Amino acid sequence: MRENIYAPSLAIIKKVRDEAEGVKTFTLEFKDLAIRKAFDYRPGQFGEVTIFGTGEAPISITSSPVNKGYLELCVAEVGRVTRALHLKQEGEVIGVRGPYGNGFPFNEVEGKDILFVAGGIGLAPLRSLINQMFTERGKFGKLSILYGARYPGLLCFKDDLKRWAGLENSQVLLTVDVADDSWQGNIGVVGSLLAKIEVNLENTVAFVCGPPIMIHFVILDLLKMGFKEDRIITTMERRMECGLGKCGHCNIGVKYVCQDGPVFSYQELRELGENV
Amino acid sequence: MKKVLTTCEFCGCGCNFYLGVEDNKVVAVYPCASHPVNQGRLCIKGWQGHDYIHSPERLTTPLIKQGDTFREASWEEAYRLIADRLRGIKEKYGSDSIAVFSSAKCTNEENYLLQKFARAVIGTNNVDHCARLCHASTIVGLMATFGSGAMTNSINEIGNAEVIFVIGSNTTEQHPLIASQIIKAVKGGSKLIVADPRKIQLARFASIHLSHKVGTDVALINGMLNVIISEGLLDKDFIENRTEDFDKLKEEVAKFTPQKSSQITGVPAEQIVEAARVFAKSRKSTIIYAMGITQHTTGVDNVMSCANLAMVTGNIGRESTGVDPLRGQNNVQGACDMGALPNVFPGYQAVTNDELRQNFERGWGVKLPSQPGLTTIEAVDKGLEGELKALYIMGENIMLSDPDVNHVEQALNSLDFLVVQDIFLTETARLADVVLPGVSFAEKDGTFTSTERRVQRVRRAIDPIGMSKPDCKVITELSSYLGYEMDYASPGEIMDEIARLTPIYGGISYSRLEDKGLQWPCPSPDHPGTSYLHKGQFSRAGGRGKFYAIPYRPPAELPDSNYPFALTTGRVGFHWHTGTMTRKDWVLDREYPRGYVEVNAQDATKLGIRNGMMVKVASRRGEISLQAKVVDTIQAGLLFIPFHFAEAAANKLTGANLDPVAKIPEYKVCAVKLERD
């Protein structure tokens, strides 16, 4: 019996949470018990999510591998499939296949201080990594989380942010580009938070995730600070369909973003060619 | 897998390909390598534009209006209802209170039958179709100048022309396999002159791009004629032996010095001079035009100006010369040939001509109406006024394709009875009392006539979807409910009847069409067809081409202080007209998922408009919201909107300003205002 690499597995929506404006977090449970038990992934990987009757879209996983038995996806409504997903209720069934992609380096950055710089929904894949690192706390040094959004209504995972701030040897700094009346915190682009922290350049790795333009400027800031190109890790976005390195859409150079990425170091990105 | 050779259902190029069929589904396309026009090539629509055939939204049963929605009905119930209502309206208000709109997408046989239905069964000459909106000016203009309203030369001859003058045609997007000939010629050293207010892709290959202001075509061509005459570049022999009224033309164009022409058109005088010289100095110059010439209140004038230009230089009646109006739809040429027009029977035989009419009366066995009927726009107006009571529309979506569609909606809602025969529940079908499901080109046999007058076979590849019927069958069956039997064993027999009554199709029969089709005129069974017209003499009575002195008249509605932008409408290569078919296709929809307006970069900056921003465009007739596309390929003060997108309908803005003779709307110019949304 051939294993069908394109076949989605059925998953039930157990919970839907309004994460931020236009953003929802879905908690899923695979229908098939064996799959539910066996499904494992690395932070930074994604799944191809099927909304039956509409289509399939790649969505990064925001839960952590330590959370067994369920999966969390955080999704912004940006197109046909995500729009259809946003209309789904608890109890409805969707399809998931995966996990795909290379995931973030984890053991490879053991012993380092980790600096996370996230913008908007870019926090979602990093959350998977952050939570996993907190469960294996001993492996890592200081965990610094710098997070921003255009305005307060777009900030995601407020509960996690609060919890992380209270944990040992970690710090959380928040900012918004444009404040509202209730906002008491920093105002400015997320890159401006870099000036507010101490970084041990020799021993820090930075993970950057967010809108392309934000990544662009944050990386420039990090390079200016003295970060080496292979110590800056980010995710790249391309149109993806099969998630398996076959359909060709995400092809850049000899790589497929869905297989060799979507996580790349800045050094790898520069070597990829094409306007990245 | 079955492979069925057929003719493309999209544009007038008339490409051929094989449809691959498996389990009664079209699943593949194989371009026909031996076809003289496409030679194994296709545009993206030909390759992959056929998804709509199997769309779940296809109409599969007749529908009858019930309150605000439709209920499914049997064919019998639908036919009875239509027959009863039409009979009743005819009895009460007369035959001319009913109009029929035929389809430039349907086959020749279907067009023939529908105009026969209108004339022989309903008893009216109120039959027209969308050629009214695109090449009505051509039919009038070229008929008057040359005696025949069709493309004078063949597509393949374009590749061998030395000079190609393209005016008002975005050929790479609208007729890709004709653009292929132009590009071949240019890559082989031929000279291309493009006249277009936008820097279209084709303009990049032109040695001269005349970016004239919208609606100034007559001034431009008169300017060129002025140069040709004053510099002695005219073909004196040709003018003397083969034309008449040259002096009238000479007198008129004497006023259009390059400077004067430049003043009106905005084109530098040196360019006008250069273009004129290049065109006139070659013995193989050809003129290609499309909507930029025809869709104006001066459409007929524009067409006749093109004819003037060809005749003055003797560039007509020989290979690789001529005047080539590019017919848009796959069968708009055929629909015209088949007489789906209010003033002529099949073969352009005037309804007012007693002798010709009597031929048809004999052929059809009934007395026929002798006065020309209503054109489409006029019929719509009469609907609003209350004089037209019923309308039967086959394969046309006037709610998106007519100008001033708010007005059209009111008119359609004013009718007593509206029937729409189509393959989808279009914006027009939604307003109908009865909807009849026809079929796509893949589900029927028949013929299409391409822009180069090539009559080609369309071959059935799959069964009709659901309970839909080939449009021929619908017409013949409906006709019998109204007491007029139309009995044909096959579409081939319909063509035989057409051949008997239509001299230009006289020698056409299905057995002769098996190979590569036939180009009319093909008057007899042993005639090989005609690749180019007016050889030796013009089709006009007397054999001479007629010059017309054309004064310059500006467009009907120009920008003013309230509506400071000129709007011109058009198409893109990935969608087809009202998008009924192409917006259901994944690859075409992915290229252009939504409507947009092209705005000149400087204009955009002045108004604070950035690329991708939502903007509002409004005219005296309506308003739409859509995305702005900031470009540097359009003149300042000009906007461009493609008309494919129902939710951003360009025709909500356009006005029904018509050419006085051809009755074609001025889609190419109206006045609008633009602001951020």
Place this chain on the structure above:
Amino acid sequence: MKTLDKTELSKFLEGLRADFRVITPLQEGEDLLFGEFDSSKLAVNFTGRPIIPPKEYLFPQQERLFTFTAEEGDRVEVKAYLNEEKQVIWGIRPCDLCGIKTLDSIFLSNYVDTYYQARRENTILMGLNCNQACETGFCNSLQTGPFAKDSFDLIFTDLANRYLVEVGSKAGEAMIARRANLFTEASDEDKGEANRLEEKSKQGFKPLFDMKGVDNKLAQAWDDRLWAEESDSCILCGGCNFVCPTCHCFNIEDIKAGRESERVRCWDSCQLGGFTQMAAENTRQTQGERLRQRIYHKFSYTPAKYDGAIGCSGCGRCIEVCPSNIDITHILERVIKR
């Protein structure tokens, strides 16, 4: 090595029909197309190749992957449609054999494409060498033809009244064994004749530039204006990708009808603007970038990623099918002669 009398070819192919679907080049009027073997239409003594390559028998123009049927509550029936019908494709030109070998590298590596694998495992490839250069082919410059050295189960060479038949695999051997009586042992003369024909065929090609080191040359040509110039007349028909034996890009689409939806995949083209379109941006916005992607993907990325797999087999179809006469050999020449 065997020979098969030309008059016996139909018998041989007909005999295979008992257990296989048999596909051959057919003469449909003036057109050459692959199709179900029909002895009355079998193309004989033909030059060139059908415009659509035989890749469509492994990777169809449109292929149904699944149907999803929504049932009661939270149940959805997921049904897959794999095609495992046994098929023999006869008359495959060396350029197309090369194409299939490359598609094997792409589809059967990393994640093995289930649908391609199902068809591929049940397909026998019988090649036919080219005694004559076709109009646009340039396989000799890429050493992918006109005669094939590998990637076939059987390869036929036309020796006027008979075919030389060489075995390329056990499966090929088994094909001969089925009708062993139709075949005769090949002689040295037969093989000599084939060699002679191969040399003669090579002479018939237009001499082209030296393709050695094209990868290096490409690496330097990234920012050249030739990409914008060569793509200027592209009308975005997608034809070059559709007819290419090595092109493999596809789009996945779900079509809903009531409670059922069908997931299909169809051929896609990297020359279309929408190919790289995302919600907020398009990562290849100019035609020059897209043309560049096509060329680099064929001559640089595919060989690098798939262990020397050939990205362009020199069949020349893209040249034939382009309405704007964009010529890949001309583009390569510009790259090499920079």
